Amino acid sequence: MKRPLRIAAAALLAAAMIFAIGTARAADTLTIGFTVSQTGALNVDSLAQLRGFEMWRDDVNAAGGIKAGGKRYQVQFVTYDDQSQGSRVQQFYTRLIVQDKAQFLFSPYSSGLADPDVLMIDELSLGLAPVVVQQLLGTLKRLKDSGLTILLVEQNVHLALALSDYAYVIAEGKLFAEGPAREVAARPDIRKAYLGL
Numbered sequence: 001m002k003r004p005l006r007i008a009a010a011a012l013l014a015a016a017m018i019f020a021i022g023t024a025r026a027a028d029t030l031t032i033g034f035t036v037s038q039t040g041a042l043n044v045d046s047l048a049q050l051r052g053f054e055m056w057r058d059d060v061n062a063a064g065g066i067k068a069g070g071k072r073y074q075v076q077f078v079t080y081d082d083q084s085q086g087s088r089v090q091q092f093y094t095r096l097i098v099q100d101k102a103q104f105l106f107s108p109y110s111s112g113l114a115d116p117d118v119l120m121i122d123e124l125s126l127g128l129a130p131v132v133v134q135q136l137l138g139t140l141k142r143l144k145d146s147g148l149t150i151l152l153v154e155q156n157v158h159l160a161l162a163l164s165d166y167a168y169v170i171a172e173g174k175l176f177a178e179g180p181a182r183e184v185a186a187r188p189d190i191r192k193a194y195l196g197l
Contacts, residue, residue, distance in 0.1 A: 028065070028071060028072065028073050028074060029073060029074050029076050030066060030073045030074070030075050030076070030104065031076050031077075031078055031100065031101065031102045031103050031104070032057075032075060032076070032078070032103070032104045032105070032106060033077070033078045033079070033093075033096030033097075033102030033104070033105050033106075034053075034077070034079055034105060034106035034107070034108065035079065035080050035081070035082035035088070035092045035093070035108045036049075036050045036079050036080070036081060036082065036109070037081070037083065037084040037108070039081055039083050040083045040084025040085065041084045042084040042109055043084065045109060046084075046109035049109050050079070053077070053106065054077075057075045060075050061074050061075055078100045080095070082108060116148065117149065118148075118149045118150070118151060119143060119149070119150045119151070120151045121150065121151070121152050121153070122153045123154060124136055124137075124140075124152060124154055124156075124159070125154065125155070125156045125159055126155065133156075133159070137159065137162075137163065140163055141163065144163065150163075157169075157194040161181045164181040165181055166180055167179065167180075167181040169184060169190060177189075177190055
């Protein structure tokens with residue numbers, strides 16, 4: 001009779017350990033939510049982006065996860081098909097936050113689906129090939145012409161002033177100059193210090 005009790009106790013202990021390990025794993029997981037245009041006009045490019053996300057997640061998890069605060073976290077995704085429709089994106093991102101408790105969010109494939117009010121860019125040209133910078137600059141000009149507000153922090157003063165309507169020049173942590181970009185670019189002190197003219 002003792003043997004069946006030992007077996008039952010061992011089975012309960014094993015079940016408790018499996019439950020505890022499963023609970024610990026759930027607690028050591030980072031959930032990232034996003035929508036994917038699995039259908040609709042944007043599906044080809046959106047699915048390519050999804051494959052890139054999945055490769056990143058798989059590589060991170062295979063390497064032991066993301067290390068933060070002395071712990072390692074496995075990455076898991078929660079995704080929904082937005083059908084390439086902006087109205088679905090808004091609904092699903094609310095669901096990702098409220099119901100799915102996603103801790104981080106990736107933006108949808110197309111910025112048109114996100115419908116941003118402001119685009120913030122830090123160091124657009126840093127480390128990029130000039131041809132890539134020119135392509136990005138063309139995209140930014142189109143976005144600006146469409147009425148999107150852009151906040152650009154940029155070390156390349158020529159590029160920043162060419163794209164901007166209004167400029168702030170910060171030197172050594174202090175505001176050095178501000179005003180309409182054309183006026184700032186025309187100032188002799190700016191031309192000498194930042195434009196090499």
